[in-house]
Amino acid sequence: EFTLRAYLNGRIDLSQAEAVAEIVAGGNAFQLQAAQKLLAGKLSQTAAQIRQEILDVLSLIEAGLDFSTEDITFVGPDEATEKIERITEALETLLAGGIRYEEMIDLPSVGLAGTSNAGKSSLLNALLGQERSIVSDQKATTRDVLCGVLELEKCRCTLFDCAGLKRAEADSALLDELAAQAAAEAINAANMVLLCVDMAKTDYSEDIEISRTIGAGRIALVATKADLLDEQDSKRKQTQLAELFDSQLVVTSTRSGRGIGSLRALIDSRIVSLTAGAAEAADRIAVNQRHRKIVAETIEHLDDAAGQMALGNDEIAAMFLRSAYEVLAGLEKEDIDEAVLDRIFSNFCIGK
Known part of the structure; x- marks a missing residue:
């Protein structure tokens, strides 16, 4: 008015x-x-x-x-x-x-991907600073695509969590199949994908398969549950994951808060580079x-x-x-x- x-x-x-x-x-x-x-x-x-x-x-x-x-x-x-x-x-x-005004309306999207129980829901809550997703030790707790607006230093984006990506099984329930389909569609449409990998486990064959499906260009590798390992085991696992995925990684723990700030900064810089270069955008x-x-x-x-x-x-x-x-x-x-x-x-x- x-x-x-x-x-x-x-x-x-x-x-x-x-x-x-x-x-x-x-x-x-x-x-x-x-x-x-x-x-x-x-x-x-x-x-x-x-x-x-x-x-x-x-x-x-x-x-x-x-x-x-x-x-x-x-x-x-x-x-x-x-x-x-x-x-x-x-x-x-x-x-x-x-800068097109219409392009401002749709915020860039960042998806959390990984196997079931990889710590995606806990990471979503930690990044958003609120309990947006249910956290449980039971696998496949998240079925719907849950999202929130992530406020960063230089930009905003939509951050979402969805069902764990996994191989389709012959005896999968219809609800599990629909959840997996919704997860795959959401991840494919995301501007950036945080691939969450559980540092405490030993078999990463499924995680590697997921990373190949998504493609390296949009992925940022996030090692989760770092608090479950001592310092020596943590360093060894970091080296192993970096070699397996041929990528740098951000080590995080939602319990201690380790790496959350670094991850927010990484998302911030990636999204800004997607929307407009700093030097170009200034004028x-x-x-x-x-x-x-x-x-x-x-x-x-x-x-x-x-x-x-x-x-x-x-x-x-x-x-x-x-x-x-x-x-x-x-x-x-x-x-x-x-x-x-x-x-x-x-x-x-x-x-x-």
């Missing part, structure tokens, strides 16, 4: 009003920075500069039309076309460099579907204007440039009916 009032009273433009909703929905630190740049008017400033460049070219072309009987050349076709193409390139760069602006539609339409008008200039149709080119100027102005404030405003502000939470 307050953001709508600010827009209607001219205190902020439309893109800044949308930035408030984008800040609320931002999934990591870099997405928030992009939305904050939008709120600060970075998109509006960029659009205003580009509109001024369009106006400069338009004024030169129209001056030539107004004084066509005079022996004066304000701008030649080649020069005008070059100016229009530079403006088009600037808009294309804006589109390519923006990016949050761009939503409405912005992209306006910029794309402006580019179309500019392309048409350049084409008409090449054909010597200055008057038609001026018409397309004027259209491009008017369309781009819609990023800040446009003649927009109440239904469209309702649609934009419906994305806001009550009280935000």
Whole structure:
């Protein structure tokens, strides 16, 4: 309500009003920075500069039309076309460099995978800081896909636990088969997988098979139940697991809290690298579907204007440039009916 009032009273433009909703929905630190740049008017400033460049070219072309009987050349076709193409390139760069607002809505997912009783549920609870999953010594306690939002230093993600992945058995109950199917589908869709391996056991053939099924690219190896081994046995087992899985591992114990902080940091860095590189994201602006539609339409008008200039149709080119100027102005404030405003502000939470 307050953001709508600010827009209607001219205190902020439309893109800044949308930035408030984008800040609320931002999934990591870099997405928030992009939305904050939008709120600060970075998109509006960029659009205003580009509109001024369009106006400069338009004024030169129209001056030539107004004084066509005079022996004066304000701008030649080649020069005008070059100016229009530079403006088009600037808009294309804006589109390519923006973080899609729609991409912010779906948080990246991190799945806990492993055999039954590998310590996945305990690890889920430890990472989330709450009792989200039932913990039991009995195998196959977890059947449904359980999830929660993991808040990290630089980002957020969905963390989920599911039934243990295991070979299908001929006498498996229907419920076990459905649980295994749901687990496999969830793990396959995850951006990152924490493969939980019980340090206290001796046979890892099933764990190795699971790791091959998932693929090494998304896996982070997590050694669980480190508290069940003494220091000497723990070091020996770490070396063994690193060789077996050909991977570095994070050693954890949910009872002592060992390795939980290191694991959170690893997830944080992996998810940030998936969403946007730190160096690239620093200068990016949050761009939503409405912005992209306006910029794309402006580019179309500019392309048409350049084409008409090449054909010597200055008057038609001026018409397309004027259209491009008017369309781009819609990023800040446009003649927009109440239904469209309702649609934009419906994305806001009550009280935000």
